[in-house]
Amino acid sequence: MTLPIFGQEDARPVRPGSGGATNRTRIVLWDVDGTILRNGGRAGLLYDDAIRDVSGFEPVGAHPGEHGKTDAQIISERLTEYGLDPALLPRVSARLDELSEAGNAGPSARQLAPGVPEALAAVADAGWVNGLLTGNSPARVRFKFAGAGLPVDRFDWAHSYFGDRALVRSDITRAAAQDLAGSTAVILGDTPSDGSAADAVGFPFIAVATGVFSEDVLRETSAIAVVPDLVEGLPAVLAALATL
Numbered sequence: 298m299t300l301p302i303f304g305q306e307d308a309r310p311v312r313p314g315s316g317g318a319t320n321r322t323r324i325v326l327w328d329v330d331g332t333i334l335r336n337g338g339r340a341g342l343l344y345d346d347a348i349r350d351v352s353g354f355e356p357v358g359a360h361p362g363e364h365g366k367t368d369a370q371i372i373s374e375r376l377t378e379y380g381l382d383p384a385l386l387p388r389v390s391a392r393l394d395e396l397s398e399a400g401n402a403g404p405s406a407r408q409l410a411p412g413v414p415e416a417l418a419a420v421a422d423a424g425w426v427n428g429l430l431t432g433n434s435p436a437r438v439r440f441k442f443a444g445a446g447l448p449v450d451r452f453d454w455a456h457s458y459f460g461d462r463a464l465v466r467s468d469i470t471r472a473a474a475q476d477l478a479g480s481t482a483v484i485l486g487d488t489p490s491d492g493s494a495a496d497a498v499g500f501p502f503i504a505v506a507t508g509v510f511s512e513d514v515l516r517e518t519s520a521i522a523v524v525p526d527l528v529e530g531l532p533a534v535l536a537a538l539a540t541l
């Protein structure tokens with residue numbers, strides 16, 4: 298499968314959109330893993346596959362607790378844990394992109410979280426732009442969406458923000474806040490890390506419990522709304538957006 302070519306802007310350390318978001322744009326910045334897509338049971342193995350391919354080192358062991366971290370953060374932490382050179386990060390990231398096509402297709406394809414297409418439509422109908430804010434690279438998001446059957450044009454890619462080279466998620470929200478100055482932006486995500494990254498720049502946060510974190514845990518964040526999923530919870534999400 299051939300996917301669209303990624304532009305030069307994809308080479309930036311934290312990839313902000315093209316800039317120039319008009320004042321008073323209202324944008325929902327969607328997290329990907331656990332929010333748009335159900336978490337994949339084998340998704341975490343691809344990082345080690347990429348590290349092995351680049352370094353020759355054979356990683357072993359599980360890595361719980363990585364939900365909400367950026368790709369660069371996960372790779373960097375694993376490189377350190379394995380005693381490998383942190384400078385391998387760009388090569389491992391590039392290899393991860395390559396592996397993510399087959400790694401998100403066929404039996405490894407990711408599933409949409411419940412109600413996502415309808416929620417995207419409802420958010421757009423309410424006058425909000427749908428953007429992305431994720432720890433994935435653009436390439437990985439495109440492969441994951443292709444596997445899940447979600448058209449990429451459901452999102453404004455010029456105002457989407459990627460963290461495959463950001464070591465902390467708040468660096469992504471800072472890039473978004475700079476790019477979207479004058480707009481109203483909301484983070485929609487499934488982890489407390491989404492909330493703390495939103496807090497870092499004063500974005501409101503809406504939490505959806507379709508990842509590994511329960512509603513009770515997510516209520517301990519700054520979230521202005523916590524919903525179980527985007528079916529039952531869609532009215533509450535729309536009501537929260539209407540207050541902003």
Ligand SMILES: [Mg+2]
Pocket residue numbers: 328329330331332364365486487488508
């Ligand atoms: Mg997530």
